[in-house]
Amino acid sequence: MGLEEDVKQAKFTNEHQKAMVNILYTSSWLNNRNAAYFKKFNISPEQFNVLRILRGSHPAPMRLADVAERMIEKNSNCTRLVEKLRQKELVDRQLCESNRRQVDISITAKGLKILSEIDKDYDQWLSIQKSITKTEAIELNRILDKLRS
Amino acid sequence: MGLEEDVKQAKFTNEHQKAMVNILYTSSWLNNRNAAYFKKFNISPEQFNVLRILRGSHPAPMRLADVAERMIEKNSNCTRLVEKLRQKELVDRQLCESNRRQVDISITAKGLKILSEIDKDYDQWLSIQKSITKTEAIELNRILDKLRS
């Protein structure tokens, strides 16, 4: 009775329709929770995601286009998002000498520090950890991957 | 290998983390597809959702607050979204006589017509229908509901 209650709907016409609404609704729910959590660090969920992406490459910098490719929200504006992070001194922008079209982005020590602070309690905080089993997480990933294929 | 490819990431630290990113990513993917589909009708995905909500109540009108309660994006501004629909003459706004604080919203004939046009090929269009089985849809719904509980 979960989703029906959350969107106050008695019934869905079929399970596929319900699944679509369920994904969209759960995503919005998750995003709102994440936004509330990250607020004390003064970053947005996608900014957190970009910082993690850059940490994955650290100490090597990444091109802006490569960052964009790994983002969750493919249509969001990577230039401006990275600029926000730069203003907070969480990332560094460097014009590339060998190819002057490209801009190299890397995470700063300050950026790494924020991530490690978040790491400390983020996993525990994330309700998803407690609410579903590992087996269910695996099954969820399998179905979502299949859905998009 | 689905999500790892989509966000160009080699591995996730654990299945729960991956599941979270997977939900967010799949939702964004779905939303972009829906937005592209609804574009020819000049409405957004959440506007479509609100029209369906109002059709569910039709011919009885709904209070603005009741519409907001059923929306997927709980934080979005219902007043302004409904106003957009009113400008397109897809819904009707009526000040309630018995309780002059409240505004009654109902779907118009034009709104119903658009929905029926969408109905015609939306189900067929929705990739989710073809890509996962009914059993998988049911399992997906179960896990997502559990996740939020």
Next chain:
DNA sequence: ATACAATGTTTGTATAAACAACAATAGTAT
């Protein structure tokens, strides 16, 4: 009646997303 709290909706403002057009550099073919 009067004041106070609750309900239902709107509005202001700051921030972000969507989409397209633009600009600069690099690579390639003639």
Next chain:
DNA sequence: ATACTATTGTTGTTTATACAAACATTGTAT
């Protein structure tokens, strides 16, 4: 060299979202 095309990022503009404050109306307690 010149023109053409592809690559890589930026900027402008419109629209949507997030959050809080405001507003009008109704209900309730004294």
